[in-house]
Amino acid sequence: MKSLYRLLPLLSHQHFTSGQLLAGELQVTRPTVSNWVAELVAQGVDVYSVKGRGYRLAEPISLLDRDRVLALLSKEVTRRLSVLDIRTDVDSTNAWVLAQPPAPGRWSVCTADFQHQGRGRRGRAWQSPPASSVMVSAAVRESLTGDALYAASLVVGVAVVRAIRQVAKVSVALKWPNDIYCDGRKLGGVLCELQGNPLDQPVLVVGIGLNVNASPPGLDRDIGCLRELAGEFIDRNDLLAALLNELQCVLADLGQAGGLATLLQEWASYDCLLNRSVTLVQGEQQQIVVARGIDAQGQLIIDDERGQRRTVNGGEVSVLW
Structure with a gap:
């Protein structure tokens, strides 16, 4: 386990926890705690940091149990x-x-x-x-x-x-x-x-x-x-x-x-592409096709640019919503 993630279960969204208390609990220095918080923030965890009060999560988190x-x-x-x-x-x-x-x-x-x-x-x-x-x-x-x-x-x-x-x-x-x-x-x-x-x-x-x-x-x-x-x-x-x-x-x-x-x-x-015009990308080639659902094997059915119906078993599709 990367050390900084040891901080997560010690941070609360309801109250501030001082850097000194966190450092003591984790047996590291207060600058280390500060660096770990900064890294968590860089990874997308929203943490409030207030001088003299410590650290608090902006929102609750759900840790796996x-x-x-x-x-x-x-x-x-x-x-x-x-x-x-x-x-x-x-x-x-x-x-x-x-x-x-x-x-x-x-x-x-x-x-x-x-x-x-x-x-x-x-x-x-x-x-x-x-x-x-x-x-x-x-x-x-x-x-x-x-x-x-x-x-x-x-x-x-x-x-x-x-x-x-x-x-x-x-x-x-x-x-x-x-x-x-x-x-x-x-x-x-x-x-x-x-x-x-x-x-x-x-x-x-x-x-x-x-x-x-x-x-x-x-x-x-x-x-x-x-x-x-x-x-x-x-x-x-x-x-x-x-x-x-x-x-x-x-x-x-x-x-x-x-x-x-x-x-x-x-x-x-649940198909969100049905009857929509989509961009089909296969390797270096791409074309505009119309998605027509899937067949009995799960292949994508399309109408291609010439109006011909065929199936696709690989590639990627994108659509402008």
């Missing part, structure tokens, strides 16, 4: 867990669970209050202020078909929508293939990776990142968070447990006859 999360998990999820590691900070939750692959039928789960090297699609950096988002990765080994593995990011998106509706009480949409949106603002996304042979019960790593109580600073596009939509502070423990519970539900559905088709139909009901 392992016991609370375990109490909220369903019996099925608890039974499957081989590892539930809730960390103060980590380089990458996906990388952590990939390094600890579970046995068949079991899960390895890692989440953290802060992620140093979070990744989105195509290797892009994904980072939010400490203790403001949900960043969780679950490595699972389930008996899934090749079609189910191919459509994993879409299926997980369904679980994310369900969990958000349950905890934040807001309706969100999905943008092919793996983004979570609401009113033209991106709230987060899903990153799935496979380790092993798809024909031999590989490890599927499901990574979910959601802006919960704050948005990442300094981005040049429309980004939102669930707190803004819900109009109230959200407990990240509640949302984390709901995400894992809903993930188990959709994976169980995938094991049933017709389960994939049913989940993709549900995904289609």
Whole structure:
């Protein structure tokens, strides 16, 4: 754990705590406390600093609590867990669970209050202020078909929508293939990776990142968070447990006859691109197309610039909201 994150549970949004008291509690010098506060502020944590009074959080934060999360998990999820590691900070939750692959039928789960090297699609950096988002990765080994593995990011998106509706009480949409949106603002996304042979019960790593109580600073596009939509502070423990519970539900559905088709139909009901003109980027090429939903495999259906209908199984789409 990086030392400065030891400050987070000692800071209150209700009263000031002196630098001297913090230094004594952490067994460091007062200048060290000052430097750590400055670094937290640079990372997006809003901290008031008043000479003679000390430090106070401008807003409450929701630190992850392992016991609370375990109490909220369903019996099925608890039974499957081989590892539930809730960390103060980590380089990458996906990388952590990939390094600890579970046995068949079991899960390895890692989440953290802060992620140093979070990744989105195509290797892009994904980072939010400490203790403001949900960043969780679950490595699972389930008996899934090749079609189910191919459509994993879409299926997980369904679980994310369900969990958000349950905890934040807001309706969100999905943008092919793996983004979570609401009113033209991106709230987060899903990153799935496979380790092993798809024909031999590989490890599927499901990574979910959601802006919960704050948005990442300094981005040049429309980004939102669930707190803004819900109009109230959200407990990240509640949302984390709901995400894992809903993930188990959709994976169980995938094991049933017709389960994939049913989940993709549900995904289609959340599709925010349907019948919209979008920019499709594939490698160095890009073109304006019209999105027409998804097919039975989860591929994007488009009408291209010549009016011809075809499917797309890779690439990136963007739209002017």
